[in-house]
Amino acid sequence: MFIKDLKNCKEFIAGDNAILRELLHPDKEEINLRYSLAHAVVKQGETSSRHKLKYSEVYYILEGKGIMYIDHESVEVHSGQAIYIPPNAIQCIKNIGHSDLKFLCIVEPAWRPEDEEVL
Template sequence: MLIKDLQNCKAFVAGDNAVLRELLHPDKEEVKFRYSLAHAVVKQGETSHRHTLKHAEVYYILEGKGIMYIDHESVEVRPGQAIYIPPHAIQCIRNVGQDDLKFLCIVEPAWRQEDEKVL
């Protein structure tokens, strides 16, 4: 059985400037799936850097309020919403709430630094 505790996952600042903690990644754990799962935080008043990924991604909003930008569209997002981000889409998310914006990032196949381009 594999159980990962968020508090025991090392935090790091990703290329898009969000604070990430990787929960599950097939290159780092003995798991039989191709996706990666990370917990992300964008601090109050901040915006992640515009970037693209080679593969599709899903954000699942846990806490806070933000505006999601994908290519030429933007929409307000809130807890309980899942956002599909197509491969190669220009994306960023802005925290417009009073607290940290927290969300899960699911990338399939698993996120790799060489698949991301910060604009």
């Protein structure tokens, strides 16, 4: 059995300027996964940097609301929604709420620095 507590995950600033904590990554734990799972936070009034990944990504909004930008589209998002981001799509998310915007990031295959380009 493998259990990892969010409060025990080291917090760092990701390339897109979101506050990130990696929960599951097959390169960092002895787990048999093809994807990575991270917890992200964008502070009130802030926007993550525009970036794109070589592979698809899913955001699952836990708390707050924002505007999700994918290529030339934008839509308001809120807790309880899952957002599919296609491979190579230019993306960012803006927090438009009155508190932190918190969401999970799922990347398959697992996220690697060489697969991301910050614009």
